[in-house]
Amino acid sequence: MRFPMRSLGIVLTSALALTACSNGGGDDDAASTAGAASCAPSSGPVTLNYTTWIPGIEKVVKVWNDANPNIQVKVQTGPNGNGGTYQNFFNQLKAGNAPDLGHIEYDALPSFRVQDGLENLAGCSEVTAAKDQFVDWTWGQVTFGEENSVYGVPQDAGPMALFYRKDLFEKNNIPVPTTWDEYAAAAEKVKSAGGYITNFSQSDINQFAGLSWQAGGRWFANDGAKWTVNFADENTTKVANYWQGLIDKKLVSAVPPWTTEWDNAYNTSKAWTWVSAVWGANSIMSGAPDTSGKWAVAPMPQWTAGGTVAGNWGGSATAVFKGSKHPYEAAKFALWLNTSEEALTMLNSEAQLYPATKAGASLPALKQGVEFYGGQPIYDVFAQASTQVAADFVWGPTMTSTYATASDGFKGAVSGSTTLPDALKKAQDATIQNLKSQSIPVAE
């Protein structure tokens, strides 16, 4: 019994000693300012480290390495961002050994910027010159709508559309919904035919964000002096009430997303539609192989009949981390990776990435019919949607915790202990609390 007590004593004293020695050392980091990095080429051969979770990226990087003996890229793959790679990035930034380049989704860029983890590439003239090559809203995501700031090179986008089971809709004489009202009406019919219109994503809040984005909900605003957090504006609440209605009437299933159960629901024709992003095409193909040829893609249902507004779910940028010794070379590689036709074609064939460039929409690979979708040239639908995504959606600087608290609430709504609007209100309060605890200025 004495041993633990003594060891506790040792721990406490040594801790105090450590604290005492290291006081006053913490202020050095503050010297680094938000100014753009100088973008001078390095002399001699350079090796860049690049961390991503794109499947098949090694092949793409090999093409670059073969053509650029003086700028060799070493690629490291890991789980997707929220699955662990972001945590690694944050830890590496804290420890001062982050890679040169990293894969960061648009919604996580502000979190990395607020942790002072990103190199501002506005000093690289090649990067600023590439502005017009990118779809406007993706450029807005990496510049935060500010002058003289570019915190990454846009890579892909996730314009949303409606994936639906063409065979089942036809067999049951259900018209393909073009508005959300029609979608709700279709849900009733699907239910009576023994299915669910879709599966409500209780733990991946990004889908809901995309739906709110379409409806005109704006969750965050940043006026330079303060953040504003609002998950309860009229438009977001409209979307929340809509889905709460479907949940209450048991018209949607609530299998946790990204699980085998979820795949199973689609593969066994229990779920008939999915309002998802362009990369969802791949998720259905891999998750529901037995339904090949039975799917089709239509534009996202609209809030007003005849409307032409799409939402976005996902999409990412290639960012250069603070502390990279070779920002010029890193930026050069990122530009090649995300604008050259050879790289974009490979990224699409290996990983179904949908390019963020304007020219990318007319890649030959994106013009072909897709067998799994009955031969429909589905990317045409997404190319159109891509131009219909509003450019002014802003992500907050602590999305990880926002997603976590919102998801805790959404899970409650699905199991009946709360409602989606309440869950959003709670997530808003928690987010404000969180910003405050990190001294990030926020309006009450």
Add this chain to the structure above:
Amino acid sequence: MTRKRPVAALLFFILPFGLLFAAFYLAPIGYAIKQSLYTVERTGTFGPAREVFGGLVQYQRVFADGPFWESIGRVLLFGVVQVPVMLGLALLLALLLDSGLVKGRRFFRLAFFVPYAVPGVVAAIMWGFLYSPNLSPFTTLTSKWDLLSADLVLWAMANVVTWVFVGYNMLIIYSSLLAIPQEVYEAARLDGAGAIRTAWSIKIPLVMPAIVLTTVFSIIGTLQLLAEPQVFRTFSSAVTSTYTPNLTVYSTSSIPNFNLAAAFSVVLALATCLLSFAFLKVTQRGGDK
């Protein structure tokens, strides 16, 4: 004993352990405590963070954090039920192995222990599938009682933890049973004690230290529950990002808010120390009588 101490030899033997202990135990704890005393300051919406000494600010946040204390309550409830069940089973299995009633003792000893060799995450995923209302091989059961619902998921996890650790605890108790001298049994037999009487009055009291040890391990393990809820979070709508204290620490550090996460960790470590001590004190008093 000579007065001259072989200092060099002592150092030689202690140093490897001492260095590793300092590097991988004391230093991280010290660093965590240091981190927990700091807070960040910044100007503007994207101003870089400056770490400044904040005293106990982070601890105020910890004590004001409702979900964290709820999660402590949850794991305590978990422990109060799961630890006695698990250790009771472990003791029972150890006594059975030791009683000579069981044929193939070696086989069973290994068989009971095998689940412990399965990594915790793998075990949780496997049980997650068994519990799933749609994919389980026992859907007739799981569709009637949703083991992943808010009411049952805690006990579904308790079952996983029990499954993994019963064999491990059994082995500790069993090895302690093997260490009991044969004379004691002989004396008991001469006094006319049967198998059950021997188990109750001789074996259990003599392996009490092992049971106390396994209980302390289990209390620590319970408060630090992470892998099971982390895995079940993807399956179950009842498991939130703050379901157990360690999950709260994990979620907080992934924001990333390292200072607050450090404060959570320190408080959790102290709570664990406190509980283990309290348990040891109570059992020790009982033993002194």
